[in-house]
Amino acid sequence: xxxxxxxxxxxxxxxxxxxxxxxxxxxxxxxxxxxxxxxxxxxxxxxxxxxxxxxxxxxxxxxxxxxxxxxxxxxxxxxxxxxxxxxxxxxxxxxxxxxxxxxxxxxxxxxxxxxxxxxxxxxxxxxxxxxxxxxxxxxxxxxxxxxxxxxxxxxxxxxxxxxxxxxxxxxxxxxxxxxxxxxxxxxxxxxxxxxxxxxxxxxxxxxxxxxxxxxxxxxxxxxxxxxxxxxxxxxxxxxxxxxxxxxxxxxxxxxxxxxxxxxxxxxxxxxxxxxxxxxxxxxxxxxxxxxxxxxxxxxxxxxxxxxxxxxxxxxxxxxxxxxxxxxxxxxxxxxx
DNA sequence: TCTGGGGTCCTACAGCCA
DNA sequence: TCTGTGGCTGTAGGACCC
Numbered sequence: 001x002x003x004x005x006x007x008x009x010x011x012x013x014x015x016x017x018x019x020x021x022x023x024x025x026x027x028x029x030x031x032x033x034x035x036x037x038x039x040x041x042x043x044x045x046x047x048x049x050x051x052x053x054x055x056x057x058x059x060x061x062x063x064x065x066x067x068x069x070x071x072x073x074x075x076x077x078x079x080x081x082x083x084x085x086x087x088x089x090x091x092x093x094x095x096x097x098x099x100x101x102x103x104x105x106x107x108x109x110x111x112x113x114x115x116x117x118x119x120x121x122x123x124x125x126x127x128x129x130x131x132x133x134x135x136x137x138x139x140x141x142x143x144x145x146x147x148x149x150x151x152x153x154x155x156x157x158x159x160x161x162x163x164x165x166x167x168x169x170x171x172x173x174x175x176x177x178x179x180x181x182x183x184x185x186x187x188x189x190x191x192x193x194x195x196x197x198x199x200x201x202x203x204x205x206x207x208x209x210x211x212x213x214x215x216x217x218x219x220x221x222x223x224x225x226x227x228x229x230x231x232x233x234x235x236x237x238x239x240x241x242x243x244x245x246x247x248x249x250x251x252x253x254x255x256x257x258x259x260x261x262x263x264x265x266x267x268x269x270x271x272x273x274x275x276x277x278x279x280x281x282x283x284x285x286x287x288x289x290x291x292x293x294x295x296x297x298x299x300x301x302x303x304x305x306x307x308x309x310x311x312x313x314x315x316x317x318x319x320x321x322x323x324x325x326x327x328x329x330x331x332x333x334x335x336x
Numbered sequence: 337t338c339t340g341g342g343g344t345c346c347t348a349c350a351g352c353c354a
Numbered sequence: 355t356c357t358g359t360g361g362c363t364g365t366a367g368g369a370c371c372c
Contacts (some may be wrong), residue, residue, distance in 0.1 A: 024340075025340065028347085050340085051339090052337090053340095055337090055339090068340095158343085207342070207346080209345090209346065232343080233345095234342090234344085235341060236341085236343075238344085240339095240341085325341090325342095
């Protein structure tokens, strides 16, 4: 979906159409938070996802800043996914606003299928999306990114090398800021240059798993399957304080609150957990985690809170605290 | 100065055990 | 009985995704 959160807000408030809209945090750009989505109008000012709201505000003070309303976006997302599901059950959700579809079993031209998807989504929700068609997920994702918004891009097998070669390495799924910098220091900036490296070199530098991945991804090779259903591996909550704090009582109270929320989530989705991890981020962004595993999985709040505090006690609070988080893992389904 | 929240996967290492 | 090895589990940290 194109600038999904911003597009939903612009649909709700048509007065916002054509104006810079920034969704993120509490919607107050003087408070802590980052940009979740910026409308295309806001992107012209250099605003993008993951940017601190304060930075976005300084780039474009006249933008409309709104809080994230997940419930509203989820409702629109459901409508879109229902349309996709009516086409094929071979669908993999990728977050709230993306999905992979395996359309190889549908006996129609790919472009026709895509146009139909676009029309139905537009008619049903008023929103636009960008579609990529390719022989695998890696390339489909790149294709969907090539023509936005409201785009449609097809990558045929014979075009793969020509299209991939000049792209910056950052365009490959799995290459983030750290790997981009690392590669740049090696003199590698494009996918073509990455593809010129020997497999042994990549495995040497990045380890077996990631090295192999980079070797194949740079050639457009990806045999990863469509994941149609999966079980969560962890359930977590974390919160960043508006101001860094030193008061242990307040940290403890926050951890107890987060624990209650996680346990509610666990019960709602019928999971018990065996491991509880507490995360503490200090004012200088140093982040530590401490985990406690109990013998029997449980969804009882007292037990989970006990494990959380056992973990917290093992963190030396030597600086002001910026964030506290709590995660339950080693999940197991309960009987019901 | 600024750097959210909810996740996944990978690596490295330590302890236990066969 | 001692030592090495390899698998498994738990822990901690880091990179990446939306």
